[in-house]
Amino acid sequence: MAELAAVVGIGQTRYKTRRGDVSMAGLLREAVDRALVDAGVEFADIDAVIIGKAPDMFEGVVMPESYLADALGAVGKPMMRVHTAGSVGGSTALVAASHVQSGTFKRVLAVTYEKQSESNAMWALSTPQPFAVHLNAGAGGYFAPIIREYIRRSGAPYNVGIKVAVKDRLHGARNPLAHLQLPDITEQEVEDSMMLWDPLRFLEACPSSDGACAMVISAADSVTGTKPPAWIRGGAMRSEPTMFAGREEVSPRAGRDCAADVYAQAGITHPRKDLDCAEIYVPFSWYEPMWLENLGFAGEGEGWKLTMEGATSLDAGGDIPWNCSGGVLCSNPIGASGMIRFAEAARQVRGDAGNHQVEGARLAMGHAYGGGAQFFAMWVVGADKP
Amino acid sequence: MRDIAVVAFSQSICVADAGAVNEVELIMPQLQAVYDQLGLASAQDVDFVCSGSCDYLQGAAFAFVAGVDALGAVPPIRESHVEMDAAWALYESMLKIRMGHADSALIYGFSKSSPGELPIVLSQRLDPYYLAPLWLDIVSLAALQARMLLDRGLVSEREMAEVVVRSRRNAMANPQAQLAGEVSVEALLAEPAFVAPLRRTDCCPVSDGAAAMVIATVEQAQAWGKPYALITGIDHRIENHNPCLRDLTDSVSTRQAAEAAGVAGGAVDIAEIHAPFSHQEILLQRALGLGGDTVINPSGGVLAGNLMMASGLARVGEVFRRIVAGEARRGVAHATSGPCLQHNLVAVLEGV
Numbered sequence: 001m002a003e004l005a006a007v008v009g010i011g012q013t014r015y016k017t018r019r020g021d022v023s024m025a026g027l028l029r030e031a032v033d034r035a036l037v038d039a040g041v042e043f044a045d046i047d048a049v050i051i052g053k054a055p056d057m058f059e060g061v062v063m064p065e066s067y068l069a070d071a072l073g074a075v076g077k078p079m080m081r082v083h084t085a086g087s088v089g090g091s092t093a094l095v096a097a098s099h100v101q102s103g104t105f106k107r108v109l110a111v112t113y114e115k116q117s118e119s120n121a122m123w124a125l126s127t128p129q130p131f132a133v134h135l136n137a138g139a140g141g142y143f144a145p146i147i148r149e150y151i152r153r154s155g156a157p158y159n160v161g162i163k164v165a166v167k168d169r170l171h172g173a174r175n176p177l178a179h180l181q182l183p184d185i186t187e188q189e190v191e192d193s194m195m196l197w198d199p200l201r202f203l204e205a206c207p208s209s210d211g212a213c214a215m216v217i218s219a220a221d222s223v224t225g226t227k228p229p230a231w232i233r234g235g236a237m238r239s240e241p242t243m244f245a246g247r248e249e250v251s252p253r254a255g256r257d258c259a260a261d262v263y264a265q266a267g268i269t270h271p272r273k274d275l276d277c278a279e280i281y282v283p284f285s286w287y288e289p290m291w292l293e294n295l296g297f298a299g300e301g302e303g304w305k306l307t308m309e310g311a312t313s314l315d316a317g318g319d320i321p322w323n324c325s326g327g328v329l330c331s332n333p334i335g336a337s338g339m340i341r342f343a344e345a346a347r348q349v350r351g352d353a354g355n356h357q358v359e360g361a362r363l364a365m366g367h368a369y370g371g372g373a374q375f376f377a378m379w380v381v382g383a384d385k386p
Numbered sequence: 387m388r389d390i391a392v393v394a395f396s397q398s399i400c401v402a403d404a405g406a407v408n409e410v411e412l413i414m415p416q417l418q419a420v421y422d423q424l425g426l427a428s429a430q431d432v433d434f435v436c437s438g439s440c441d442y443l444q445g446a447a448f449a450f451v452a453g454v455d456a457l458g459a460v461p462p463i464r465e466s467h468v469e470m471d472a473a474w475a476l477y478e479s480m481l482k483i484r485m486g487h488a489d490s491a492l493i494y495g496f497s498k499s500s501p502g503e504l505p506i507v508l509s510q511r512l513d514p515y516y517l518a519p520l521w522l523d524i525v526s527l528a529a530l531q532a533r534m535l536l537d538r539g540l541v542s543e544r545e546m547a548e549v550v551v552r553s554r555r556n557a558m559a560n561p562q563a564q565l566a567g568e569v570s571v572e573a574l575l576a577e578p579a580f581v582a583p584l585r586r587t588d589c590c591p592v593s594d595g596a597a598a599m600v601i602a603t604v605e606q607a608q609a610w611g612k613p614y615a616l617i618t619g620i621d622h623r624i625e626n627h628n629p630c631l632r633d634l635t636d637s638v639s640t641r642q643a644a645e646a647a648g649v650a651g652g653a654v655d656i657a658e659i660h661a662p663f664s665h666q667e668i669l670l671q672r673a674l675g676l677g678g679d680t681v682i683n684p685s686g687g688v689l690a691g692n693l694m695m696a697s698g699l700a701r702v703g704e705v706f707r708r709i710v711a712g713e714a715r716r717g718v719a720h721a722t723s724g725p726c727l728q729h730n731l732v733a734v735l736e737g738v
Contacts, residue, residue: 002485023515055447056469061518062442062511063469066724069624070631076642079624079729080478083441083469085448091466095478102484103387124447239435239465241455254462371451375465 002101006229007346009039009216015179015331018117019210025071028113031212039216040225043073047105052082052092052112053335057124086370089338090377094235096217106222113212114333144197147286150250156304161285162190165204167313172326174356179209179331204285211333213340230346230381234265242372251294258376259295266380272297276361277321279341281368283328324356338368349383391607391614394423395703398595400564400691403500413456413496416598424610429457433488435465436479438472438495439695473698473721473731489606495696496596504592529581531634531726532665541665547574549664550587557686564591564691590662590692597696613710615735619647622731629726640673643732654680655714658701660722709737
């Protein structure tokens with residue numbers, strides 16, 4: 001029943017620690033202007049604007065979309081602000097797509113950003129709340145015990161995370177937009193970096209970035225631009241509470257259910273075989289093997305073997321490259337990180353991924369997660385019109 | 387496009403300070419109330435859930451995450467959240483139903499504004515480079531707008547007081563209202579200025595609480611066998627943020643949304659207008675094109691009780707309630723967001 005929709009324009013900023021040279025609006029406009037040019041449209045051609053970002057405390061501006069309306073060409077149009085924690089970049093893409101898939105609009109602009117240098121994310125994540133587990137040490141401290149449980153269950157060797165850290169940084173070295181540019185990184189260097197949250201070392205964690213990502217999403221009869229569209233073949237979201245008795249935290253059910261939903265929509269029965277590549281939210285190295293299992297690319301306890309075999313590495317000629325753009329481990333403007341995954345999946349099937357292009361990619365997945373690995377957003381995009 | 391109906395609604399009793407009750411505890415009774423109206427067991431019985439809230443009102447990043455605790459644990463649900471009034475969560479939910487990914491949706495909005503100073507907190511919503519450093523609070527901004535209306539002779543202080551009198555009187559029949567009673571225009575005009583030209587009575591109260599709604603396709607509504615009201619039109623538009631760059635004596639975005647929602651397509655029996663300040667009700671009534679035949683804010687509106695992040699949704703809920711009660715056949719609901727009515731949503735509801 002849903003109308004067919006496609007990504008017809010993508011724009012991103014270069015990701016870096018601090019963009020002191022631009023305002024928030026200026027940062028967003030870099031990505032938005034590039035997306036509009038990519039789609040061959042102007043603001044006048046956009047029916048609605050959907051914006052997403054992670055907590056307002058990351059910049060210290062309450063509901064900043066109010067102030068950004070003018071800069072984003074939204075005046076006189078509908079504008080919506082999505083906030084679903086770390087998965088928000090993916091959720092924003094899906095909410096934007098629903099504006100078109102519902103038949104309500106022909107062409108919408110989706111944009112996400114984070115300008116983390118304006119504030120301190122570690123502080124923003126650590127404000128104590130009554131009757132809730134207090135996080136003093138940011139996200140890594142929350143996820144480290146869950147990773148240790150994964151290692152205990154799977155018997156994975158100690159260096160799987162190290163391998164992922166190197167692999168994604170080598171991917172990122174192919175992507176001129178990536179924040180971390182570490183073309184000479186070695187496993188020894190990662191192993192020797194400071195242990196932050198055992199078993200996560202400094203070089204196994206994502207950076208903190210400023211940046212924005214935008215997409216133009218069109219109805220099938222309104223496709224523009226000179227590049228091939230990336231057809232949206234499926235989209236799904238799932239949520240579960242942070243804590244409840246018996247919660248499976250290593251492989252959350254919300255992630256498994258979300259993947260099953262999006263695969264069913266896209267006609268995927270064997271993700272490793274059916275998909276050509278994937279952009280998966282891996283902010284800490286060990287989440288690659290964990291998500292390989294959660295998303296059905298490998299059996300339970302087997303995910304780390306794909307990593308160790310090089311199956312997820314573009315450089316090793318793997319059969320299912322993950323995060324060819326360098327992923328979250330190379331660039332992490334939190335509110336945009338999910339949309340970057342969705343957009344990079346679209347770039348792959350448009351054949352427009354530059355030096356990190358997977359040869360002949362036809363079907364790709366974008367994935368985002370947030371909160372205590374409890375909010376999930378995923379989509380599958382394809383080169384072929386369904 | 388599929389017809390979509392409102393089938394259940396509930397909101398908290400508006401209180402200035404909910405005390406030790408936390409956000410989840412504010413939400414849960416309203417969810418239970420809408421489940422009870424339809425005979426549902428839990429959020430598992432709808433296809434999609436969407437909420438509206440604001441982190442800064444709770445003073446924490448990801449404050450809305452705890453809201454998910456109100457929905458039950460397993461299995462995981464299809465769920466989304468807007469950092470906006472829940473009226474926009476309603477909008478997102480309608481898109482989900484229109485695209486065929488859901489036949490029903492649960493929507494809720496909530497806030498507990500009492501621990502902070504709301505006008506000051508929301509001053510940090512302004513342009514961070516030019517306006518926010520001035521700590522210009524939202525009451526002062528509204529006062530500037532009222533001053534412009536008065537100076538141009540578009541509104542009188544007496545008319546503003548009449549809005550308050552009617553709000554308080556209507557609120558006497560609304561058990562959820564925070565401020566209700568018989569007051570006279572003369573008594574109000576004798577009150578001192580709060581932020582001139584606004585008197586305290588021209589400003590909405592700040593209330594802690596939540597509101598919840600269930601919408602569904604007509605087929606699903608009929609399967610539930612409960613009375614419902616159709617949402618026959620809905621649209622929202624935003625304007626420039628900077629108050630110097632738009633005409634504060636009009637609401638262009640409300641006019642645009644009203645036209646797109648089809649307000650003028652029939653007689654409007656009632657209208658619930660989200661006007662946090664008395665002069666804004668007059669301004670919005672004009673922008674919506676509503677005449678003397680329309681009963682404005684029969685609930686008392688937000689001048690009688692103002693659930694931040696849920697007041698817009700509650701306007702839709704109030705119109706729904708009156709239509710299914712047979713008090714109106716066709717009604718308009720309006721929600722606003724941003725300083726001086728920057729962003730406005732208009733919905734038209736009709737009985738069947």
